[in-house]
Amino acid sequence: MANSDSHSAPEPTQAEDLPRTRIQTRTILIVDHDAARASAYGYLLQSAAGSYRILTERSDRSVVDLCQSQGVDGIILETQTVGGGNVELIDRLRSQLDRCPPTIVIGDNDVNLAKRALRAGATDYLVREQVTAETLAIALETAMPLNQECAGLRQQLQTAEAALTDSRDELDWRSQIFDAVLSTISDFVYLFDRQGRFVFVNQPLLDLWGLTLTEAVGKNFFELNYPNALAAKHQREIEHVFVTGETVKDESVYVSPRGVSGIYEYIFTPLLSPTGVVTSVAGSTRDITSRKLAEAALRESEEKYRTLFTSIEQGYFLVDVIFDENDRAVDIVCVETNAAAIEIVGEDFTGRQLSQISLIHEPRWYNIFGQVVRTGKGERLEEYAELNQKWYDFYLSKVGDADSRRVAVIFQNITRRKRREANAAFLSDIAADFARLSAADEIMQTVGAKIGAYLNLSVCAFAEIDAAGENAVIDYAWHRPEAHDVVGVYRLSEFVTDEFLRAVRNQETVVVSNTQADPRTVAENYAALNIHAFVSVPFHKDGEWRFLLNIYDSYPRHWHSDELHLIQELSNQIFPRLERVRMEAALQESEERFRLSTYAVDGVVYDWNLQTGEAYRSEGLYRLMGIHPEDVSSAKDWWVTRIHPEDVVGLEVKMASVLEGGSDRYEFEYRVRHADGHWLNVWDRGYLIQNPQGQVVRVVGSTTDITSRKQAEQEREQLLARERTAREQAEAANRIKDEFLAVVSHELRSPLNPILGWSKLLRTRQLNQQKREYALEVIERNAQIQAQLINDLLDVSRILRGKLSLDKTGVDLGATVRAALETVQLAVEAKAIQIVTQLDPAFRLVSGDADRLQQVVWNLLSNAVKFTPEGGRVEVRLEYLDPYAQITIADTGKGIHPSFLPHVFDRFRQEDATTTRQFGGLGLGLALVRYLVELHGGQVQAASLGEGQGATFTVKLPLLPLDQSVERSPQAPQPSIDLNGTRILVVDDDNTTREFIAFFLELQGAEVIAAASAGEAIAVLTRFRPDIMLSDIGMPEMDGYMLMRQVRSLSMEQGGRVPAIALTAYAGEIDHQQAIAAGFQKHITKPVEPDQLIEAIAALVKAHP
Structure with missing residues (x-):
């Protein structure tokens, strides 16, 4: 119920001495269920400067009636009511009354509640704790424009004064009331x-x-x-x-x-x-104070509003909506625009009408603005502007009182957000594709087609980078029908520069808007593929650049940030997915290979579970050991029982070390027992599998039979050892040969010095007969020395080739020893060496070549004499010790060092091979001795107590049976050889040799014609018709072999059958064979003894009469 007793002051009485001022009284309705609080609000109004008639109402049921019947000028509405429904009362008042009185809402310090009240139509909102008489009155007076002055306290005083003039009693009474009132107001x-x-x-x-x-x-x-x-x-x-x-x-x-x-x-x-x-x-x-603070707050609020208006990032503008007589919005006019709005739209549309504002130019906006003005309710919209192809978020709200036609618009560009939302939806769709696709090519085709259509691309390609980082291999790619198929291998340096490579190696995305202008690209190569813009996103794994996602466009293009973000997000999804697909495919392929390998591997494949101790073994166990896996225990311990006892302990220690160490693999070799009992060498190679906690839980590996390999390795080691020994021997032989060549050079040159020296003296000086004989002896002796050196070399050559043959007969070793002693007699006498001989007088024969056996004894005697100092002693013994004949030659000479003694019979070995050596020789004599003795079935040994203690050489040769050792009658003397009348053709390009041989043969009675060349010989042959031809081999233009072949091509009448001897310094076995093959009947090497030459000529002439 409304309280009919208002709290307004009584009507003032008129006083004569006070100026009279009429103050308009306003009727204020206070709606509050709390009567005390309502009275307090009334009291505050009464204490303010103004005249108010106060009505109170605890319920909102009669508010409408009171407003109509009492002429309410303003309403104070307290929100702290049961159910909080008083805010909704404003809507009812606005809808049921022709004119709703201005309403002041009082409530908590709640921003949301204040917004609700103001949106509902409240004129103002006051915070309960901050309400004072002033703030309440200001709020009402602001809401109710007044055209009259407030009488305030002066009117009250004038009323009181006027009342006092009526009566003293009334004055006293009024005075008391006045004092009371003054004492109670604030x-x-x-x-x-x-x-x-x-x-x-x-x-x-x-x-x-x-x-x-x-x-x-x-x-x-x-x-x-x-x-x-x-x-x-x-x-x-x-x-x-x-x-x-x-x-x-x-x-x-x-x-x-x-x-x-x-x-x-x-x-x-x-x-x-x-x-x-x-x-x-x-x-x-x-x-x-409160009002001042409120005013300051209002000013601050206004400043904040103006600052907000000018500085917020959102666009903000105010419009006035124009309605026609039918209350229909027909136009809007922009009255104010902030800087952000101008920047967002690109134009200042202040003062423009709707049709002139590009942002909201469509006619449908009339209804939107009209609805906001009519209802007072804000409106939020997300709209797409066709003119600039951008999305905007709009919030429209009414400004002012119920009669206001002004609307505030806050808007912002949300194009990026809308694109992000669309991108998120696109990525969600791609994720769904990933979930259902399992093949890499399917993924790339599907994703490529979708991203191509979504971003209007030409090509989407996935490239793998090779290990060197030089080539890109594109296996998967999508392209539009009119674009190039880029599948293939591309050398990166032919398309991009080092700057591009540096960026992708640093995991940076590369964005190129125009390949023909970007310095990081090779323009002509991209132009050939019709690629003019691209984005490349690298993918790194384990610190290495592995892949590239390439997005291509056939036209130059500005890439938006949301597009780049989408491409980056797409790469973040596609790379792991493709890698996973590749890994799954690789795993499947690996499993298939593993399955096949269990059949292909020549051994057993195993999988050992360390937690259970169980081990899987493939059927290869049977091929390895003859045991089927299902026939034995799957426990690890079974395998241990098959390992060789000598290998078990070491193997267990190694395996424990592997399990405790940081390695993920191992390789062992050991022995296991086959089902038939024999031992196999096996090679065991395994890998350690860890769980996510880093613990080794499984061991997977294979065991293969390497027995054959081990045998081959042993054989190879033996072969290597033999080769090593052979190489060492060859190296030693080479070293010996080098030393030997040095000795040969020395030994061959040394005799030349006296030969040349005495020859020159014989030609230039008049020497007496004794000196001439001595000179000729020196020359002959040194020539024989050279000939012997050459013969030794030839003998060694024959020995090495196995071509040395023996002319075996029964040989009397006593005669052989005596002949050898005669040969060294001069040297013995010259050094005053005592020769002691002990020759068994019995007559026994050995089977052998007399000349070669004499060569053996002569070599041993010569060495004994050579190494025995002057006045020394050489002992020679011949003994018959069935079944051997033993020859011992001992001297008191230099002796042999113990380290050299095992090598004394080696070829090319001399104990002293230095340039300061005391004794000459080639180091071949003893080698020839051993070979010749062994060729006769005998043995030769050397003994010495050391250097300076002499040496003893012992030769043992098998004796012939006694019945074959009979006295031999003296051989009849050889008849003298006569060359008288023998026609001889001598061919040699060396003048000295040719003249000497011709002169010597003429002395023997032969008729000789000499030719200096093969051509000259052919010319002489046909007219001279010789009985025999002697020819050199090494001649210019046509050698002796060629000459002989040409001669043999002639007819018998032309001399084609003439006997021929090759007389040459080429003394090798091959030279002998070549000479016989060319047509020579005999091969004689230079230098040749004159008697030997005469015998050969006579024998050959006699054989070919």
């Missing part, structure tokens, strides 16, 4: 006398000072301890009122003695006597 009320002293002070001001009325009355501002400056100002203002009769109004800041500070508004008003004289000054002071 404003400070007071009176000053002519001296500026307080004569009345109401209680609120006394409370501020902390004084009683008695303590305050009669004192001025100085005496009440006001600051001097403030006290002086107030006293001047009081005096000014008394003097001028003018009202003084001002504000000041004051801190009371009790420490209460505030901002105060005060009015000093003159009180006039009936004659118009100022008798006193009335004052009132109001605490306006």
Whole structure:
């Protein structure tokens, strides 16, 4: 129920001495279920500067009726009601009343509640704890424009004064009421006398000072301890009122003695006597601290609004909506636009109509703005602007009171967000494709087609980078029908520069808008593929660049950030998925290979579970050991029982080390027992499998039979050892040969010196007969030495080729030893060496070649004489010790070092091979001795106690049976050889040799013609018709072989059958064979003994009469 008793002040009575002012009284309805609080709000209004008729209502059921019947000018609506439904009351009032009174809502400090109230139509919203008389009155007066002055306290005073003139009793009664009212209101009320002293002070001001009325009355501002400056100002203002009769109004800041500070508004008003004289000054002071703060807050809010308006990133503009007579929105006009809106749209549309604003130019916006104005409800929209192809988010809200036609619009560009949302949906769709596709080519074709259509691309390719980082291999690619198929291998340096490669190796995405202008690309090669823009996203694995996702366009293109983000996100999904697909395919292929390998491997494949101790073994176990895996235990221990006992301990130690160490693999070789009992060498290779915690849980490997390989290795080691020995021997032989060649050079040159020297003396000096004989002896001896050296070399050559043959007969070793002694007799006499011989007188024969056996004995005797110093002793013994004949030659000479003794019979070995050696020779004599002795079935040994203690050589040769050892009759003397009348053709390009042979043969009675060349010989042959031809081999233009072949091609009448001897310095076995093959009957090497040559010629002539 409405309270008919208003709290407004009684109607003032008119006083003669007060100016009369009519104050319009406003009817205010307070809706609050709390009566006490409603009374307090009424009281606050009554204490404000204004005239109000207060109505209160606890329920909202009769509010509409009261508004219609009582002429309510304003409503104060308290939201703290049961159910909080009073905010909804505003909607009902607006819909049921022709004119809804302005409504002030009072509630909690709740922003959302305030927004609800204001959106519902409230004129203002006040926070309950901050409501004062001033804020309440200001809110009402702002809501209710008034055209009259507020009478305030002056009207009340005039009313009171007018009432006092009626009667003293009424005056006393009014005075009491006045004092009571002044004592209860929060404003400070007071009176000053002519001296500026307080004569009345109401209680609120006394409370501020902390004084009683008695303590305050009669004192001025100085005496009440006001600051001097403030006290002086107030006293001047009081005096000014008394003097001028003018009202003084001002504000000041004051801190009371009790420490209460505030901002105060005060009015000093003159009180006039009936004659118009100022008798006193009335004052009132109001605490306006809250209002000042509110005003400051309002200014700050306005500044914030203006700052927000100009600085927010969102676009903001205000429009006025124009309606026609049918209340239909027909146009809008933009009244204000912030800078952000101008930047977003690209134009300032202030003052323009809707059709001129590109952002909202469509006619459908009339209805949208009209709806916001009519309902007062905000509207949020997401719209696509066709003109600039961008998305915007709009929020429209009505501004002002119910009659306002102004709408505020906040908007922002959400194109990127919409693209992100579309990209997210696209990626979600791609993820679904990943879930159902399992092949890499299917994934690339599907993803490539979708991203190509979505971003309007030409090609999408997935490239794998080779290990060197030089080539890109594209196995998977999607392309439009009109674009190039880029599957293939590409050398990176032919398409991109080092700057591109540096970026992708640093895991940077490369964006190229125009391949023909970008310095990182090779323009002509991209042009050939019709690629003019691309994005390349690298993928790295384990720190290495492995793949590239390439997005290509056939036209230059500016890539948007959301597109690049999408491509990056796509690569983040596609790379792991493709890698997983490849790994799954590789795993499947690996498993298939593993399955096949268990059949292909010549051994057993195993999988050992360390946690259970169980081991899987393939059927290869049977091929390896003759045991089927299903016939034996699957436990690891079974295998251990098959390992060779000598290998078990070491193998277990190695395996434990592997399991505890950081390696993930191992290789062992050991032996296992086959089912038939024999041992196999096996090679065991395995890999350790770890769980996610890094623990080894499985061991997978294979065991193969390497028995054959081990045998081959052993054989190879033996072969290598033999080869090593052979190489060492060859190296030693080479070293010996090198030393031998040095010795040969020395030994061959040494005899030349006396030969050349004495020959020159014989030609240039007159020597006596004795010196001539001596010179000729020296020359002959040294020539024989050279011939012997050459013969030794030839013998060694024959021995090495196995071509040395023996002319075996029964040989008397006694005669052989005596002949050898005669040969060295001169050397023995020259060194005064004592020769001691002990020859068994018995006559026994050995089977052999007399010349070769004499060569053996002569070699041993020569060495003994050579190495025995002057005055030394050489002992020669011949003994017959069945079944051997033994020849011992001992000397007191140089001896043999123990280290050299095992090598004394080696070819080309000399104990002293240095340039300072004391004794000459080639180091071949003893080698020939051993070979010839062994060729005769005998043995030869050397013994020496060391250097300086002499040496003993013992030769054992098998004896012939006694019945074959008979006395031989002396051979008949060889008849003398006669060459008289023998026609001989001598062919040699060397003048000296040719002349010597011709001269010598002529001395023997032969008829000789000499030819200096093969051609000359052919010419001589046909006219001379020789009995025999002697020809050199090494000649210019045509050698002896060629000459002989040409001769043999002639007829018998032309001399084609003439006997021929090859007389040459080419003394090798091959030379002998070549000479016989060319047509020579005999091969004689230079130098040749004259007697040997005569015998050969005579024998050959006799054989070919």
